[in-house]
Amino acid sequence: MTTPHPAATDTARRRDPARLTALALALLAVLFVAVNVLVSFTLTAQRVDLTADKLYSLSPATQRVLDAIEEPVTLRLFYSKRLGTQAPGYGIYAERVQDVLREYASLSDGKVILEIYDPTPFTPVEDRAVSFGLQQIPLEGVEGNVFFGLAGSNMTDDVETIPFLQPDREALLEYDLTKMIYALSQGASGKVGLIGSLKIDGDVRMGQTGRPEQVPPMVVAERIREVLDIETLPNDVQKIPDDIAILMVAHPKNLSPRTLFAIDQYILGGGKAAIFVDPYAESQAGPMTGGPMADAPSSTLEPIFEAWGLQMPIDKVVGDRFAARRVGQPNGRDYVSYVPWLLLRGARNLNRESPITAQIDTLAVASAGALSVKDGAAITLTPLVTSSPGSMLIDAKKLMGPVPEPEKLLREYQAGDAYVLAGMVTGTVKTAFPDGRPALADGQDDDPTAVFDTVLTESKGPIQAVVVADSDVLIDRFWVQYREFFGRRVAVPGAGNGDFVANVMDGLTGSSALLDLRGQGSSYRPFEVIEQIKREADRKYQAKEQELRETLAETQTKLDALRDRQASTGGPVALSDEERRQVTEYQRQILRLRNELREVQRSLREDVERLETKVLFANIALMPVLVAIFALALAAWRVRRRSRRSAVEA
Numbered sequence: 001m002t003t004p005h006p007a008a009t010d011t012a013r014r015r016d017p018a019r020l021t022a023l024a025l026a027l028l029a030v031l032f033v034a035v036n037v038l039v040s041f042t043l044t045a046q047r048v049d050l051t052a053d054k055l056y057s058l059s060p061a062t063q064r065v066l067d068a069i070e071e072p073v074t075l076r077l078f079y080s081k082r083l084g085t086q087a088p089g090y091g092i093y094a095e096r097v098q099d100v101l102r103e104y105a106s107l108s109d110g111k112v113i114l115e116i117y118d119p120t121p122f123t124p125v126e127d128r129a130v131s132f133g134l135q136q137i138p139l140e141g142v143e144g145n146v147f148f149g150l151a152g153s154n155m156t157d158d159v160e161t162i163p164f165l166q167p168d169r170e171a172l173l174e175y176d177l178t179k180m181i182y183a184l185s186q187g188a189s190g191k192v193g194l195i196g197s198l199k200i201d202g203d204v205r206m207g208q209t210g211r212p213e214q215v216p217p218m219v220v221a222e223r224i225r226e227v228l229d230i231e232t233l234p235n236d237v238q239k240i241p242d243d244i245a246i247l248m249v250a251h252p253k254n255l256s257p258r259t260l261f262a263i264d265q266y267i268l269g270g271g272k273a274a275i276f277v278d279p280y281a282e283s284q285a286g287p288m289t290g291g292p293m294a295d296a297p298s299s300t301l302e303p304i305f306e307a308w309g310l311q312m313p314i315d316k317v318v319g320d321r322f323a324a325r326r327v328g329q330p331n332g333r334d335y336v337s338y339v340p341w342l343l344l345r346g347a348r349n350l351n352r353e354s355p356i357t358a359q360i361d362t363l364a365v366a367s368a369g370a371l372s373v374k375d376g377a378a379i380t381l382t383p384l385v386t387s388s389p390g391s392m393l394i395d396a397k398k399l400m401g402p403v404p405e406p407e408k409l410l411r412e413y414q415a416g417d418a419y420v421l422a423g424m425v426t427g428t429v430k431t432a433f434p435d436g437r438p439a440l441a442d443g444q445d446d447d448p449t450a451v452f453d454t455v456l457t458e459s460k461g462p463i464q465a466v467v468v469a470d471s472d473v474l475i476d477r478f479w480v481q482y483r484e485f486f487g488r489r490v491a492v493p494g495a496g497n498g499d500f501v502a503n504v505m506d507g508l509t510g511s512s513a514l515l516d517l518r519g520q521g522s523s524y525r526p527f528e529v530i531e532q533i534k535r536e537a538d539r540k541y542q543a544k545e546q547e548l549r550e551t552l553a554e555t556q557t558k559l560d561a562l563r564d565r566q567a568s569t570g571g572p573v574a575l576s577d578e579e580r581r582q583v584t585e586y587q588r589q590i591l592r593l594r595n596e597l598r599e600v601q602r603s604l605r606e607d608v609e610r611l612e613t614k615v616l617f618a619n620i621a622l623m624p625v626l627v628a629i630f631a632l633a634l635a636a637w638r639v640r641r642r643s644r645r646s647a648v649e650a
Contacts, residue, residue: 058103062178066104069111069185071155075177076115077101078129080146086139090148093167100173104181112181119147135163135488150177154184166485168492179226190245190509192224195233195259197299198250198276198283200474219491220474223502224248228509235259236441238450240266246508249275251284251471253299257438258450264304264432268456272464272508274501277301278471279314279369280340280396282478298396299471307432309377310425312469315396317367318342318419319409322388323349325364327406338406339392339413340367340399341478343495344385344421351384354424356466356503364479364495367399369469370419379427383420384466390415422468431457466504473497 077098084091098116105114119126121144130136134149150162160180169176194201202217224230228245238258240247247266252275255263267273277299284297298314305311319339326335342365344350350357357363363385370393373381392414398405436455440446472478479495 058100058107058174062104062174063107065178065182065185066108066111069108069181071185072111072113073181073184074113074115074153075101075104075180076117076132076151076153078117078119078125078132078134078147078149078151080120080148081118083137083139083146083148089167093165093170094148096170097165097173100177104177121145132159132161133163134161137164150180152180152184158184160184163488164485166490168483168490172493183226186227191229191231191243192505193231193233193240193244193247194250195235195237195247195252195255195263196250196276196471197235197253198281198471198474199232200250201230201232218474218476219480219493219498220501223498224505226502228505236444238262238447239452240271245272246505247271247273249273249277249301250474251276251278251281251299252301253284256441256444257433258440258444260301260304261433261437262450263301264307265452265456267304267463267465268429268431268459270460270463273466274504274508275301275465275467276471276474277312277369277467277469278367279312279469280317280367280399282366282472283475285400303432308379308425308427308429308463309374310371310379310381310467311374312369312371312467313393314369316370316393317396317399318370318387318391318421318469319394319413320387320391321410321413321415322390327404336406337410338404339409340394341365342368342387344387348388349386351382351386354382354384354507356424356507357384357500360496360500360503362495363500364473364497365421365470366472366475366478367396367470368421368473370421371423371467371469372420377427379425379429379463381420381467382424382426383422384424385420385422385468387419387421389418391419392416393419421470422466425465425467426462428461429459429463431455464508466508474501 079094079098081091084094101114101116105112117125117129119129126144126147129147129149129151132149132151134147134151136145136147139146148165150165152160160183162176162180165173199215200218201221203215204212205215221230231241231244233240235254236256236259239262244266247263249263263273279298281297281299300312300314317340320342321337321339323342323344324337324339325341325343327338327341328335343362344365345362350360350363352358365385368387371381373379393416394409398409434457437452474497476482476491479493479497481492481494483490483492
């Protein structure tokens with residue numbers, strides 16, 4: 001009997017595949033831990049951004065803002081570490097905020113000074129955080145209040161703050177920080193004159209208790225104030241002040257001839273304008289809209305538009321089945337596309353060549369009008385926002401009434417063309433008042449300070465005005481959701497309306513510092529395929545559903561006529577055998593039609609549910625299944641390779 005040599009035994013043991021595999025896995029685990037520890041200590045500010053829109057990378061716009069800083073800006077982060085201990089989600093977000101702030105300081109070449117404080121109770125640091133107006137949050141199980149806010153200041157003691165850094169706004173973090181630095185380094189660059197029926201900068205209204213109540217400014221006003229001051233002008237103003245850089249006309253309803261003349265002369269003299277008109281202002285519509293005594297909720301800027309050669313029918317709104325928003329049905333369960341309310345997105349609806357809309361992800365409009373240029377007009381209308389191809393014009397009267405009828409609008413839908421909803425108007429134009437300054441309106445007093453050195457009959461050069469055929473684009477309820485956070489209302493945008501309005505102002509003032517930055521943080525990321533399936537399901541099944549409903553109503557009417565037929569004596573008439581058979585048949589038809597109707601309603605959700613099932617499978621099960629298949633295939637290949645090797649050695 002031959003005894004194996006010890007050296008040969010050791011060599012075989014060292015070549016044992018199982019031992020080698022275990023050793024390799026152990027070394028890989030040690031290497032993995034070592035690399036993570038090394039990276040966590042040496043590369044804390046380094047990130048790899050794999051998001052489609054690069055939401056977590058500082059943009060070139062931020063670098064331009066940092067390069068333009070002339071005097072140092074100090075950012076003070078007040079973060080209570082106790083908050084991160086008690087709520088780990090905030091701790092993770094706080095690390096992200098600190099990393100981004102350090103990157104700002106690093107890229108600013110010393111112009112951004114970063115200070116980080118941990119305010120503990122009853123300390124001067126806490127007092128300083130309170131003096132900046134940062135929000136204090138009580139936390140259960142923790143003594144005192146906690147802070148997570150940012151205060152910035154410049155050399156002239158101007159202060160900008162973010163009272164509390166909300167994780168909900170993580171996608172907007174770069175925008176919020178860059179906006180703060182821009183405001184501290186550049187300040188307001190002009191003044192917006194606001195005129196019209198829509199009081200976006202707040203108002204005082206009579207409340208239900210009969211007392212006046214303050215209405216807060218809308219979110220778009222806050223966005224405008226990031227770079228411009230706002231001055232609300234009276235609706236009977238007879239001359240636009242000389243210090244107005246941009247005139248914002250919001251729903252110009254029932255303006256006097258003198259006021260229209262003032263707007264005309266301002267624009268002819270080279271003034272920039274952002275004009276928001278509307279064939280059907282949802283914000284002004286009510287339950288009595290459409291009644292004999294009701295005032296139509298429409299606005300236009302005639303006769304100025306007429307003089308320009310720009311037209312917007314005030315009796316037509318744009319319907320778009322492809323961009324329609326889904327609204328709830330009265331039953332509280334089902335949803336249906338409402339074609340006048342649109343959520344516009346992508347290159348199909350937003351002009352990617354204009355800096356105003358290039359970075360906007362989505363825009364929400366409601367019952368918007370269609371803009372066009374008359375034949376022979378000297379102006380140019382550059383589209384900024386358009387509806388989808390296959391849109392249609394809807395009579396505005398169909399929207400009037402206490403309850404919308406989305407199903408009826410879908411049934412009557414007829415595909416047409418794409419329509420311009422917003423555009424830049426340029427070109428040389430003539431005055432809308434060739435006979436000079438109009439007379440005063442009844443009851444209007446003359447303003448002796450409204451003096452025009454020269455009454456212009458033609459623009460001094462090409463005008464520049466952005467015209468939007470929808471005033472509801474400014475209204476919060478169509479694009480903003482509010483969340484309560486310890487008594488503070490936090491606005492979370494669902495569309496890019498605020499970015500759009502702010503970009504309009506930047507574009508008209510010639511400032512592009514924040515244009516490329518806005519729009520990166522929209523929280524809305526729709527499932528495009530699912531949305532398309534929902535729209536197609538509406539179109540496919542709506543006609544069948546209506547057909548069944550009409551047949552059901554007709555059958556029910558026939559049945560009621562047989563049941564309630566009256567004799568000349570006023571009493572019910574006895575039914576014949578044939579009529580009783582008809583009653584029985586009608587009852588069967590009604591049951592059958594109701595079953596079919598339920599099947600059609602169920603079919604509206606089948607395609608979406610199937611797709612959602614596939615998406616869940618792909619996200620949860622598909623990858624593990626693929627890994628398992630790969631592992632099994634690899635194991636089989638290794639077994640075959642070992643078998644072949646053993647056969648060769650034998």
